[in-house]
Amino acid sequence: MIDVVDYLPDPDLDAELAELGYAAVHGWPDQRPVTPALVRSHLRPTGTTATTLALYHQGGRLLAAAALRWPATLDATGRLWGPVVHPSARRGGLGAALLSTIADIVAAHPGIRVTTDGIPETRSCGWSLYERAGWRGCGSSRLLRRALTNYAAVAFDAAPPTLAVRMIQPGEYLDQCLAALASGARPDLGYATARDTYTRWTADERYTPNGLLLAKGPAGVLGAALVYPLTHYGPGEPPEALLADLLTASHLDPAIAAEVRTALVDAALRAGVAMGAAVARTVVDDPGLTATLLAAGFEVADHIRYYAPRGVEAVPAVAGTASTRDNLSVAAA
Numbered sequence: 465m466i467d468v469v470d471y472l473p474d475p476d477l478d479a480e481l482a483e484l485g486y487a488a489v490h491g492w493p494d495q496r497p498v499t500p501a502l503v504r505s506h507l508r509p510t511g512t513t514a515t516t517l518a519l520y521h522q523g524g525r526l527l528a529a530a531a532l533r534w535p536a537t538l539d540a541t542g543r544l545w546g547p548v549v550h551p552s553a554r555r556g557g558l559g560a561a562l563l564s565t566i567a568d569i570v571a572a573h574p575g576i577r578v579t580t581d582g583i584p585e586t587r588s589c590g591w592s593l594y595e596r597a598g599w600r601g602c603g604s605s606r607l608l609r610r611a612l613t614n615y616a617a618v619a620f621d622a623a624p625p626t627l628a629v630r631m632i633q634p635g636e637y638l639d640q641c642l643a644a645l646a647s648g649a650r651p652d653l654g655y656a657t658a659r660d661t662y663t664r665w666t667a668d669e670r671y672t673p674n675g676l677l678l679a680k681g682p683a684g685v686l687g688a689a690l691v692y693p694l695t696h697y698g699p700g701e702p703p704e705a706l707l708a709d710l711l712t713a714s715h716l717d718p719a720i721a722a723e724v725r726t727a728l729v730d731a732a733l734r735a736g737v738a739m740g741a742a743v744a745r746t747v748v749d750d751p752g753l754t755a756t757l758l759a760a761g762f763e764v765a766d767h768i769r770y771y772a773p774r775g776v777e778a779v780p781a782v783a784g785t786a787s788t789r790d791n792l793s794v795a796a797a
Contacts, residue, residue, distance in 0.1 A: 466565050467521070470514035471507050471531065478503045480526040488548045493766040494584050494607055496745065497694045497701050501669045506545060508667070510657070511536030518547075518565045520558055526550075528558040530566050535577065539654035542570075542578040547593070559593050567597065570773055582607070582747055582768035591769050599771040605749035608762040612705065612737050612744055615761075627686070627723060629731040632676045638662045641678075641685050648714030665690050665709070674738065677731045679712075679724045686720070687712040689728040693739040705736025707746035710753060718752075725756040733760065 478500035486498040507515045513534040520528040530546035547562035570578050579602055583590040632638065639662045647658035657664075665671060675691035690709040710732070712724050736744050747768055748754050758764075 465520075466561060467517075467519045468565065468569070469517050469519065471509075471517045472514070473504050473508075475500065481507075481529060484526055484529060484548055484550055487550050492584060492587055494582075494587075495701075497704060499694065502694060505668045505670055507531055507533060509533065509536075510540070510664070516566075516569060518562050520562065522553075527553040528562055530562040532566055532569060532578065536660075537654055537656045538575060540577075540657050541652075542576060544578055544580045554589075560597065563593060563597055567773055578772060579603070580771045582770060584766040584768060586766055591771065594771040598774045600774050601769060602772040603749070603770040605747050605768045605770075606754060606764050607747050607766040607768055608745070608754075608757050609765045610733070610744045610757075610760070610762040612733060612741055615733050615737050627679060627681050627727050629677055629679045629727045631674050631735075632678060634673075638676075638678075642688060642711075645685070645688055645711040645713060649711045668692065670694060670706075672739070675735055677728060677735065679728050679731075681720075681724075685713070686716060687724040687728050689732045691732045691735045691739070693736070693741060702742035703740055704743045704745055705732070705739055705741035707732050707736075707744060710746075722752065722756065725753055726759075729756050729760050 481503045482498045482500045485503065489495050489498065507517075509515055510533060515534065516532040518530045518532075519526060528547060528549040530544065530548065533543045533545070535542040544566060547559040547566075549558050549562075570576060580594065580599075582605065583594075584607065585591070639659075642661040642665070643659045646661040647655070650658070665676065670692035672693060675693065677689045677691070678685055679687040679689075688709075688711050689707065692706040692708050693703065694706060695703050707729075710725065710728055712721050712728075716724065733744055744762070746757065746762070748757060
């Protein structure tokens, strides 16, 4: 039987979900550390409505799960994680049953927009589940990875003399600054989500002040980047630095915007090295930022797909930011 419950952080449940999530992505291009802290950050509500969990246990063991994080406002978009099915339980229809359960919940709330987390193209068992259920594609991006070994020795040219990138300072007020960057770069976010950018970034359990970077010029703040560290989980899994967001001011001349992106990417990778990460990762849909990341030594690990229920309006990805959508990925049966 599938249990539908409100998510509340719980050490045992978070550990179960982390173990399930890691087993699901192990061996695929999007393999990554999945920890209880990552689960809590991913499932933390963006508004006042608790994330909805659909769980399947057998013999006291969690074998499959899906989670629907509701949008904070009607002009925002909710996010579906999963269905995630343990490899030992695949091909038994659990993924389809969980997706049907979540789809019925979404259908009972007219006007709510929902998209999936990213699904790698190489994992056809994930995205084909949605297509068989009648969900439609609503965007795509690229999963990029880069080894950080000896990065400082081979770093590409970064900030010009007129541009400085620095970590935030203690007590620095950034709410309005980051809200303006977010609303300009991602108008699809909606006012409330853009306004809460600083709160959302810093409320994440992985947040560390030396991972929030600002690019400043004579006219003020021109861009910002956010890097989250994630320690290893699982045999041989390297610690990683997640480039979770990179925003540039929307009014910049294209050449200046390119300089800001380059400087922020360089600073983000150096921050990752300082955090002890061996690998950097990001998911990006903006062509200009993709070119900057490739020039910095990133490689395309996979292409990512997103889906939305048919008949439910979804906001596609908008250029201007690097955003992982913080996905734990989808591995369905």
